[in-house]
Each structure stands twice: as structure tokens, then as C-alpha cells.
Amino acid sequence: MNSHTCTQCSTVGLVEGFVEDAGQNSRGYARWIEGALERGILGGAKRMGRRRRQIEAFRCPKCGHLELFATGEV
Template sequence: MTDASDVTDASGVKCTHCGATDLEPGFVEDTGEHARGYARWIPGPLERGLFGGAKRMGKPRRQIDAYRCPRCGHLELFATAYV
């Protein structure tokens, strides 16, 4: 099993769906208003604020590294470095 904190490239990352080892690195895009261009992972269940948006203030965020399997298309996601 791969330790998510050590994931920086596709070496050692294996598809949990079909077992392929030649995964393609990428990221999950976020194009919403005021977005930085990439999605982030926030711990805990989704809590909605007064206007329906997610409550995020003061919560730590981690970068999401994504790896796509060229054989079956499955995505492996890892919450890595704090951002």
C-alpha cells in the first residue's frame, strides 16, 4: 500500500481497480468563482452555511493529487501537502 503523504509521482502508485502500474499523474480542476484552479481536500463532513455554500473558514486544506489508469480509466486520489 502506498503512503499518501509520500506520493509525489506515479512511481509506486498502483490502480486499485485493475492493478495497472503505469498511472498518469494529474489534478482535479476547480473553475468556480475565486478558484485557484485546483480542488482541495478539507477534513470532516460537509457543513453548509447560511447561503448554502460549504463552511471552510479556519479548516486546513490539502492538495489533491490524482492518478488516472490508462487501462481502465479509474482515478486514484491522494490528499497530500497542505496548501
């Protein structure tokens, strides 16, 4: 447990977890990428030269709401 507070129901002590990325050739975790989504020629997201951050996820044990935080650079 931690001191994070749910923004939906004000419960204190969210449960830490992570958002899994199970896509083809994925690293197993999702990342936040700075800037609006732009698609390349083949339809994938343009990512070159953009800052990336790890996503930390916390779930409220009372209402199930997820809180996501973009933390340290990856």
C-alpha cells in the same frame, strides 16, 4: 510514470494529473477539506478553521480509474 498501482485492475504506473476547479473565483485546483460538509447561511461550505490539503490525481492508462490522494497542507 510512477509506481502507483490501480486499485481496480492492478496496472502499475498511473498517469499523474490534477482535478480542476473552474468555479467562480476558483484558484484552478481542488482541495480536500477535513470534516463533514456543513453549509453556511448563504449555502456555501463552512471552511473556516479546517485543515486543507492539495489533491493529487492519478489515472490508470488501462481502465481509466482515478486514484486521488490528499497530500501536503495548502
